[in-house]
Amino acid sequence: MLQQILKELAPTETTLVAVSKTKPVERIQQMYEEGQRIFGENRVQELVEKEAVLPKDIEWHQIGHLQTNKVKYIAPFVSLIHAVDSLKLLKEINKQALKNERVIDCLLQFHIAEESSKFGFDEAEVKEILNSSAFKNLSNIRIVGVMGMATFTSDEEQVKLEFRHLKEIFDGLRKSFFSTQDSFKEISMGMSGDYQLAIAEGSTMVRIGSLLFGSR
Numbered sequence: 001m002l003q004q005i006l007k008e009l010a011p012t013e014t015t016l017v018a019v020s021k022t023k024p025v026e027r028i029q030q031m032y033e034e035g036q037r038i039f040g041e042n043r044v045q046e047l048v049e050k051e052a053v054l055p056k057d058i059e060w061h062q063i064g065h066l067q068t069n070k071v072k073y074i075a076p077f078v079s080l081i082h083a084v085d086s087l088k089l090l091k092e093i094n095k096q097a098l099k100n101e102r103v104i105d106c107l108l109q110f111h112i113a114e115e116s117s118k119f120g121f122d123e124a125e126v127k128e129i130l131n132s133s134a135f136k137n138l139s140n141i142r143i144v145g146v147m148g149m150a151t152f153t154s155d156e157e158q159v160k161l162e163f164r165h166l167k168e169i170f171d172g173l174r175k176s177f178f179s180t181q182d183s184f185k186e187i188s189m190g191m192s193g194d195y196q197l198a199i200a201e202g203s204t205m206v207r208i209g210s211l212l213f214g215s216r
């Protein structure tokens with residue numbers, strides 16, 4: 001399945017984040033041996049435990065909602081935090097990155113779905129943050145793009161429009177805030193059930209779990 005998905009992603013150069021949450025380290029090791037290097041987890045404790053025993057050249061992505069008090073555990077090694085949804089969290093990531101003498105890459109999570117349960121910013125909130133002096137002082141984080149989750153629905157048209165909306169947000173931010181920063185280039189959208197729609201709408205990074213590892 002890995003090779004099949006990689007072949008599908010290759011023409012658009014979309015990055016695959018293999019979402020290994022709840023799956024044992026043996027399965028991750030197996031996929032590592034097949035060549036996969038980027039894995040995503042959504043629970044900090046699980047991520048920390050897996051990182052400790054698996055090969056050091058794995059790029060670990062924190063993909064799920066992140067609590068401020070847990071940032072310190074992943075700050076030494078995490079390569080991308082997908083779901084940043086508050087200035088408070090950004091400040092904490094910056095603080096922990098500084099302690100670890102590194103810069104941590106982050107994506108801003110936007111609320112694009114209909115469901116009220118999903119986390120994320122709206123555009124106005126992000127613009128206010130990006131314009132604030134508090135944000136400008138955060139020297140140890142780097143915003144490299146945006147992330148979003150579409151509504152869980154079989155209505156493909158709706159999912160497509162939500163992904164399109166995220167792409168528009170990305171384009172707007174790039175123009176207004178990141179036009180001189182080439183590293184602002186990622187649009188993390190698309191999961192097992194909707195990644196093809198996401199790619200058609202400009203995703204650069206898909207987060208695929210169950211399709212790769214089987215259902216949870």
Ligand SMILES: *Cc1c(COP(=O)(O)O)cnc(C)c1O
Nearest residue numbers: 019042063191192207208209210
């Ligand atoms: C679990 C999860 C995924 C992967 O979901 P699948 O449907 O198994 O592909 C992607 N993104 C986030 C944030 C997740 O928590």
